[in-house]
Amino acid sequence: xRFIVAADHxxxxxxxxxxxxxxxxDEPEDRRGIAHLFEHMMFRGxxxxxxxxxxxxIEALGGKYNAGTGIDATVYYxxxxxxxxEEVFRLEADRFRHLALTGxxxxxxxxxxxxxxxxxxxxxxxxxxxxxHRRIGQGHPYGLDPLGRAEDLENTxxxxxxxxxxxxxxxxxVFGVVAGDVTGEQVREQAERxxxxxxxxxxxxxxxxxxxxxxxxxxxxxxxxxxxxxIAAVHRLAPPAQTDRAALKVLARLIAQxxxxxxxxxxxxRTHLCVQAGALMIEGRHGGALVTxxxxxxxxxxxxxxxxxxxVCGRLAANGPDPDRLARCVKQARSGRADEQYDPQRRMFQxxxxxxxxxxxxxxxxxLDELAKVTPDRVRALxxxxxxxxxxxxxxxxxxxxxxxxxxxxxxSKLWRR
Amino acid sequence: xxxxxxxxxxxxxxxxxxxxxxxxxxxxxxxRCAGWVSCAGGQLLQRRGQGGLAxxxxxxxxxxxxxxxxxxxxxELEQDAITVDVQAAPGEWIGRLGCLSEDLxxxxxxxxxxxxxxxxxxxxxxxxxxxxxxxxxEQLAQPTTMIRQLPPRQVLGPDHPNAQVPHAKVVAGHRHAxxxxxxxxxxxxxxxxxxxxxxxxxxxxxFDLLRTLTALVAPADAPLPPEPPPxxxxxxVWAMDLPKTTQAFxxxxxxxxxxxxxxxxxxxxxxxxxxxxxxxxxxxxVRGEMGQTYGIHAILPxxxxxxxxxxxxYTRLDNLPRMLELIDATLAEAADEGFTDEEAxxxxxxxHGSLPLGLTSPSAVLGxxxxxxxxxxxxxxxxxxxRAILLTDADAIGAAARRLIGDGRxxxxxxxxxxxxxxxxxxxxxxxxxRFRDPPDRWPG
Numbered sequence: 028x029r030f031i032v033a034a035d036h037x038x039x040x041x042x043x044x045x046x047x048x049x050x051x052x053d054e055p056e057d058r059r060g061i062a063h064l065f066e067h068m069m070f071r072g073x074x075x076x077x078x079x080x081x082x083x084x085i086e087a088l089g090g091k092y093n094a095g096t097g098i099d100a101t102v103y104y105x106x107x108x109x110x111x112x113e114e115v116f117r118l119e120a121d122r123f124r125h126l127a128l129t130g131x132x133x134x135x136x137x138x139x140x141x142x143x144x145x146x147x148x149x150x151x152x153x154x155x156x157x158x159x160h161r162r163i164g165q166g167h168p169y170g171l172d173p174l175g176r177a178e179d180l181e182n183t184x185x186x187x188x189x190x191x192x193x194x195x196x197x198x199x200x201v202f203g204v205v206a207g208d209v210t211g212e213q214v215r216e217q218a219e220r221x222x223x224x225x226x227x228x229x230x231x232x233x234x235x236x237x238x239x240x241x242x243x244x245x246x247x248x249x250x251x252x253x254x255x256x257x258i259a260a261v262h263r264l265a266p267p268a269q270t271d272r273a274a275l276k277v278l279a280r281l282i283a284q285x286x287x288x289x290x291x292x293x294x295x296x297r298t299h300l301c302v303q304a305g306a307l308m309i310e311g312r313h314g315g316a317l318v319t320x321x322x323x324x325x326x327x328x329x330x331x332x333x334x335x336x337x338x339v340c341g342r343l344a345a346n347g348p349d350p351d352r353l354a355r356c357v358k359q360a361r362s363g364r365a366d367e368q369y370d371p372q373r374r375m376f377q378x379x380x381x382x383x384x385x386x387x388x389x390x391x392x393x394x395l396d397e398l399a400k401v402t403p404d405r406v407r408a409l410x411x412x413x414x415x416x417x418x419x420x421x422x423x424x425x426x427x428x429x430x431x432x433x434x435x436x437x438x439x440s441k442l443w444r445r
Numbered sequence: 446x447x448x449x450x451x452x453x454x455x456x457x458x459x460x461x462x463x464x465x466x467x468x469x470x471x472x473x474x475x476x477r478c479a480g481w482v483s484c485a486g487g488q489l490l491q492r493r494g495q496g497g498l499a500x501x502x503x504x505x506x507x508x509x510x511x512x513x514x515x516x517x518x519x520x521e522l523e524q525d526a527i528t529v530d531v532q533a534a535p536g537e538w539i540g541r542l543g544c545l546s547e548d549l550x551x552x553x554x555x556x557x558x559x560x561x562x563x564x565x566x567x568x569x570x571x572x573x574x575x576x577x578x579x580x581x582x583e584q585l586a587q588p589t590t591m592i593r594q595l596p597p598r599q600v601l602g603p604d605h606p607n608a609q610v611p612h613a614k615v616v617a618g619h620r621h622a623x624x625x626x627x628x629x630x631x632x633x634x635x636x637x638x639x640x641x642x643x644x645x646x647x648x649x650x651x652f653d654l655l656r657t658l659t660a661l662v663a664p665a666d667a668p669l670p671p672e673p674p675p676x677x678x679x680x681x682v683w684a685m686d687l688p689k690t691t692q693a694f695x696x697x698x699x700x701x702x703x704x705x706x707x708x709x710x711x712x713x714x715x716x717x718x719x720x721x722x723x724x725x726x727x728x729x730x731v732r733g734e735m736g737q738t739y740g741i742h743a744i745l746p747x748x749x750x751x752x753x754x755x756x757x758x759y760t761r762l763d764n765l766p767r768m769l770e771l772i773d774a775t776l777a778e779a780a781d782e783g784f785t786d787e788e789a790x791x792x793x794x795x796x797h798g799s800l801p802l803g804l805t806s807p808s809a810v811l812g813x814x815x816x817x818x819x820x821x822x823x824x825x826x827x828x829x830x831x832r833a834i835l836l837t838d839a840d841a842i843g844a845a846a847r848r849l850i851g852d853g854r855x856x857x858x859x860x861x862x863x864x865x866x867x868x869x870x871x872x873x874x875x876x877x878x879x880r881f882r883d884p885p886d887r888w889p890g
Binding site for chain 2: 082088090106134145146151286296
């Protein structure tokens with residue numbers, strides 16, 4: 028088992044993260060959501076620690092803790108006064124190695140997880156995003172987020188969880204990241220003491236290969252429970268190993284970081300066509316998507332806004348960025364990195380995400396140097412690839428509540444106000 | 446490293462002849478700086494029907510100085526990775542800067558130019574209104590966001606500054622003249638002027654910069670208006686009808702406290718034990734033992750004006766009566782019997798230990814300190830509060846819980862389908878039913 032250490036002694040605080048490569052591609056097709064349910068079970072006790080006892084002990088140390096299930100990995104993290112790091116190692120090792128899975132705990136925790144799923148499904152915005160995600164995912168595991176499906180969660184048994192534990196929570200699939208007021212030697216010693224003799228119980232059968240995530244392309248119109256209409260473009264991202272990631276980071280900043288980024292300036296600030304615009308990135312080991320979007324108040328033409336968005340991306344693909352904008356992205360990244368230095372938990376997360384996505388945490392450590400080497404031509408080449416029609420889905424999203432007659436009424440009231 | 450003996454790193458303080466208090470916290474290992482100047486006001490100035498106005502006035506202020514194209518101003522800032530803006534906090538206006546330390550003089554000049562003469566342009570106002578309308582239309586359609594808007598209004602009444610809701614229909618009606626007037630009067634000496642800078646800067650340079658900024662704060666042309674008295678709703682229960690949802694979203698509330706309350710340490714511990722994390726009583730009983738919810742929290746904001754004490758959660762519709770019973774019983778037990786020594790000990794150690802975990806950056810430290818100073822505390826009192834956490838016994842925490850829970854009569858707000866929710870709440874007193882999409886002026890009195 029590997030540990031990554033980012034020592035910084037400015038504050039007597041340390042963040043410890045245990046990352047298990049247990050995400051949605053590891054879930055059986057009829058047990059979607061099991062990775063997240065399992066994450067909850069990790070707080071339900073182990074051989075030496077009772078249910079909720081992990082949380083109580085971390086609190087008594089003056090620490091904070093939580094866990095999160097992402098598309099590729101599940102992370103368990105504790106931020107504590109630095110003198111308490113050894114106790115964190117003891118507690119984490121105990122649940123990673125000796126989890127107590129009981130049917131009784133499963134019955135209660137399943138209800139909790141279903142409540143969590145329903146609370147998201149009862150938020151129109153989240154429900155809409157989940158619907159879009161499923162529609163464009165084309166049956167790939169990434170097409171359904173880690174919350175999973177209610178019927179699968181209801182059918183999940185203790186045996187299913189046990190099998191998931193044996194498959195995914197093995198030393199070769201878990202790594203640790205410790206950031207803050209620790210030394211490499213200290214982490215090495217504690218890792219050796221608490222995880223050193225951790226052996227998987229049996230050989231692991233080779234996992235079924237997961238193909239690249241290839242979201243739908245072409246054009247699509249959807250009605251979902253958003254409250255305002257929006258245009259979006261979903262651009263396919265190849266898996267990280269096949270992507271110029273430094274150029275991608277620059278490109279994402281160019282188009283959507285700040286009010287005068289290319290998309291926001293074109294759709295919001297100069298033309299007032301949209302009230303909000305930007306981009307979000309879904310990145311996983313098996314590929315992902317760069318989603319650009321603009322939300323507007325009705326009435327208004329989808330086609331016109333789509334055209335502006337297409338023109339912005341097209342110009343970047345044809346000409347590349349101007350050098351000033353490129354320099355600005357690098358400076359913004361430097362500023363953001365400086366801010367991260369203050370916060371051990373953020374550093375722990377960034378290192379863990381880099382390791383999860385690329386298999387090499389150094390991609391985070393070296394990122395600023397790599398960004399400084401990005402040329403306009405590299406950004407242009409990446410933009411040409413990403414924004415090409417055959418790797419893009421153009422999406423018109425209409426709120427479910429909106430009816431055709433609202434548009435003429437909206438136009439009439441706009442004219443009246445003038 | 447040995448356990449911490451003080452909560453705060455060394456902070457340099459200068460008290461100016463004009464009454465301003467300047468704070469500087471140097472940390473030279475990270476090449477960044479953040480600073481601000483703050484004056485009393487902000488959301489405190491909002492009155493009936495003005496939800497969102499202070500935030501919109503701050504956004505209007507942030508559009509840039511007079512005589513400069515707003516987009517060109519914004520482009521220059523982003524080119525240099527500089528943040529300069531104005532924010533409306535619950536009790537103050539804050540003019541902020543953030544930058545790499547190599548750009549500190551430039552960032553300070555830009556913040557000074559903004560504070561000295563904001564454009565407050567009517568053309569930009571239209572865009573701000575549209576942005577707020579879009580954003581609030583989406584946000585307030587989420588029941589988890591809406592449920593947070595109800596308790597302040599139920600407990601404090603429609604005139605109180607902390608009860609103003611930035612509903613889309615409300616923000617659409619705000620006028621440029623009102624926002625501009627609010628913005629023009631923002632940086633005035635209507636209470637303590639606090640200014641702080643932290644990061645990769647020397648104390649001398651930091652204080653010089655802060656003096657330049659505080660010199661731009663004008664004398665007050667009028668005092669802050671007094672806080673209106675709370676006027677609780679006559680209805681015990683507000684039932685907001687949201688058809689087709691599969692859960693009920695619940696908030697129980699009573700009048701809470703203001704920042705600087707003499708019992709603040711015991712109150713924080715009581716809230717922590719009741720509903721402050723995975724191991725809190727409410728979380729243990731409602732989630733851990735019964736699986737009735739994903740989250741239940743007790744919330745006691747500490748702001749210059751009165752805020753409600755709230756218990757907030759959600760559950761599936763058929764479970765609502767059982768959950769309300771369980772919450773009532775848990776609160777009653779805490780008021781009657783207080784807390785165990787073990788609960789008190791865990792809460793003390795957690796609060797004492799976790800407070801420094803959030804204070805790892807100069808701006809986090811200075812933000813914590815200026816919030817406390819705005820509530821009238823000194824640096825010594827902030828340190829004393831931290832030490833007092835470990836000295837507060839279970840009896841004092843129990844007394845604080847009794848103060849919060851009182852006679853157990855809470856206002857209840859529920860969002861869900863009326864036909865499912867009303868039978869579950871009918872026994873709790875007078876019920877006022879209204880629709881989820883009703884704007885705040887149609888909410889019950």
